[in-house]
Amino acid sequence: MLSLTRSEDRKSNPTGLNNEFDYQGKAYKLDLSFDTVISFYQLLDDEHFTAEEKVSVAFEMFFGFKPQDADFAVSAFEQISNYLREQPYGNDDDDEPSSDMQGTPTPAIKYYSYTQDAQAIYASFREQYGINLLQEKGKMHWDEFKALFAGLNDKTYMSRIIQIRMRDTGELKGQELTDALNAKQYYELNENKTEEAREQQFTGFMNTIKAWAQS
Template structure:
């Protein structure tokens, strides 16, 4: 992740110029919100998002947009603790996709509170300053006692491991903190991959 991050922090080369990208965490989160907006086509999203990251709008026929977003999508999807060379396997050797029990959008309040609690960081004050890779590193380091991680633990818990009142309370909590179908990080990453594929098709058409 560090190599790719450092490359993008230096800038992204378009033709004969190197452009600085806006990779602040809040800008990335706004990009994810844009992906989820059904009022825009994939091409309209690409043009809007390009301006969000680069600071200017591309021309309607600029083929480099697809290449730029391929690099950005790869950067946003990078996980330093995940082996991207092959699919993850369980103890029996079977391939599987690890479930992510959180959503940056739906859990925004809990994440904000947890950053204040553990790091003393006010994410509102860090808008435009805290970079995405830094945000993700801090996010990954949130401890089990933080508000956010307690919510994740509730989602991960198996009700069959509990009985009576404790089971009822867990089920109520799981219902309260349940993720919307399109808010899980698996859904977001699938959406990002679909967006990148749509841009590739557009560039080749």
């Protein structure tokens, strides 16, 4: 049995945030610093690696060693993927996805990218919190980063970009419409524009690990 746990070692982890996995009675240290998680997202997008290479690199990112036990790897990344998908709100399993007028499910639009928007996120953290994210690499936990990111106020650079991407232009006209469309185009995400695309990446990643476990 493997589960994500809170560390009781206050010296190595004074916040008590998740940083361990328990597997068959043994605790494994887990690197859940924000930059490691973002590097994992980048790895999923990187077409230069094969699916098998991504599994090996990702495991080394989080655990510091290459996977030897396929069952352990499957259990670990099932827990990690569930953890990374988790949101503070709207996690009810009974919630149905939104649909269009014909009843076809419509994927949730992705309005930000931790990688493409990295500079805007950096500027926003400096602006609102006085935090230099470059100095927080390997230190700031993903839980803390997510909480601070979600708490960015409407005046920060990142929040303004999200507002531009989310703006409904249906009733705009003339120069106001032109300006809004130009802004949307300028700040448009390059790829993976929906949460559905991210879910497909996670699914493909997990299928590779499960195939290894069954081989």
